[in-house]
Amino acid sequence: MNQVIDTILSHRSVRKFEDKPLTNEQIEQIIRSAQAASTSSFIQAYSIIGVTDAAKKARLAELAGNQTYVAQNGHFLIFCADLYRHEIIGELEEKEVLDSIESTEKFMVAIIDAALAAQNAAIAAESMGLGICYIGGIRNQLEEVKKLLHTPERVLPLFGMAIGYPLENNETKPRLPLHHVYHENQYQDNKDEYIRQLNSYNDTVSRYYEQRTAGKRRDRWTEQMASMLEKKSRMYMKEFVQQNKMDLK
Structure with a gap:
C-alpha cells in the first residue's frame, strides 16, 4: 500500500x-x-x-x-x-x-x-x-x-x-463489503445472497457502534437507512432546480 x-x-x-x-x-x-x-x-x-x-x-x-x-x-x-x-x-x-x-x-x-x-x-x-x-x-x-x-x-x-x-x-466507519458493491461483468442480483450480505454487514456496523459508544448504541445499517429514507426530506429540490434554469428537459 x-x-x-x-x-x-x-x-x-x-x-x-x-x-x-x-x-x-x-x-x-x-x-x-x-x-x-x-x-x-x-x-x-x-x-x-x-x-x-x-x-x-x-x-x-x-x-x-x-x-x-x-x-x-x-x-x-x-x-x-x-x-x-x-x-x-x-x-x-x-x-x-x-x-x-x-x-x-x-x-x-x-x-x-x-x-x-x-x-x-x-x-x-x-x-x-x-x-x-x-x-x-x-x-x-x-x-x-x-x-x-x-x-x-x-x-x-x-x-x-x-x-x-x-x-x-x-x-473509520466500516464500509459495505467489497463483494457487495463490486460486480464483475454484470449486476449480481441474487436477492437471497444480497440479504445475507446485508445482514452480515449489519453485524459489523452494530459492533462498530457498540465499541465506539461503550454499549450505548447498537445500530444496524439497514435500520439506519430505512429510518432515514422513511422521512421525506428536501422534497422541493426538483422544483427548485427547474426554477434555477437547470435540468429543464
Missing part, C-alpha cells in the same frame, strides 16, 4: 476542529488539486466558493441544521454545479447553447464534475494532515443559501466541505 491509498483508506468525517485558519498556500493547493480532477469533455462545470466571513459561516451553520462545525473550522468551501459561465460562452461565441445547458445530461455532468473536484480537494486536505466533513445540510434551505452567496441562475450550491485541524478523530 502506498501513501496515497493509505490516506484514502484512513478517511473519517471530522466535526471538531482547532481554532486555526488554513494558510493561503494550503487553500490554493487544495483548490488546485480540485481543479486537477477529471471533467467531462473539459467542460469544468463547477465553481467553489470559499467562505471566510464569520457572520456568513454562522448563518450557513444555522441553515444547515445548526451544525457548529460549519462555522468553526479552518476553512469552509461550497461546491456548486455551474452552467452560468457556459451561457456566457454561448453569448461570446454567438452559439445557441441553451437547449444543451438546460438538458438533464448537462445537469448531471455539472454535478459529477463538482463531486469529482470535491473528492480531489478532500484527499489533498487529508494528505496535509487536515480533516474534512462534507455538509449536505446546505440543501435544507437552498433559496436562503443562494441569497447569502449571491449565486446567479444556473449555479446550484450542492454541498459544503468543512476543513481544518482535527481536535479529535473517530475511528
Whole structure:
C-alpha cells in the first residue's frame, strides 16, 4: 500500500476542529488539486466558493441544521454545479447553447464534475494532515443559501466541505463489503445472497457502534437507512432546480 491509498483508506468525517485558519498556500493547493480532477469533455462545470466571513459561516451553520462545525473550522468551501459561465460562452461565441445547458445530461455532468473536484480537494486536505466533513445540510434551505452567496441562475450550491485541524478523530466507519458493491461483468442480483450480505454487514456496523459508544448504541445499517429514507426530506429540490434554469428537459 502506498501513501496515497493509505490516506484514502484512513478517511473519517471530522466535526471538531482547532481554532486555526488554513494558510493561503494550503487553500490554493487544495483548490488546485480540485481543479486537477477529471471533467467531462473539459467542460469544468463547477465553481467553489470559499467562505471566510464569520457572520456568513454562522448563518450557513444555522441553515444547515445548526451544525457548529460549519462555522468553526479552518476553512469552509461550497461546491456548486455551474452552467452560468457556459451561457456566457454561448453569448461570446454567438452559439445557441441553451437547449444543451438546460438538458438533464448537462445537469448531471455539472454535478459529477463538482463531486469529482470535491473528492480531489478532500484527499489533498487529508494528505496535509487536515480533516474534512462534507455538509449536505446546505440543501435544507437552498433559496436562503443562494441569497447569502449571491449565486446567479444556473449555479446550484450542492454541498459544503468543512476543513481544518482535527481536535479529535473517530475511528473509520466500516464500509459495505467489497463483494457487495463490486460486480464483475454484470449486476449480481441474487436477492437471497444480497440479504445475507446485508445482514452480515449489519453485524459489523452494530459492533462498530457498540465499541465506539461503550454499549450505548447498537445500530444496524439497514435500520439506519430505512429510518432515514422513511422521512421525506428536501422534497422541493426538483422544483427548485427547474426554477434555477437547470435540468429543464
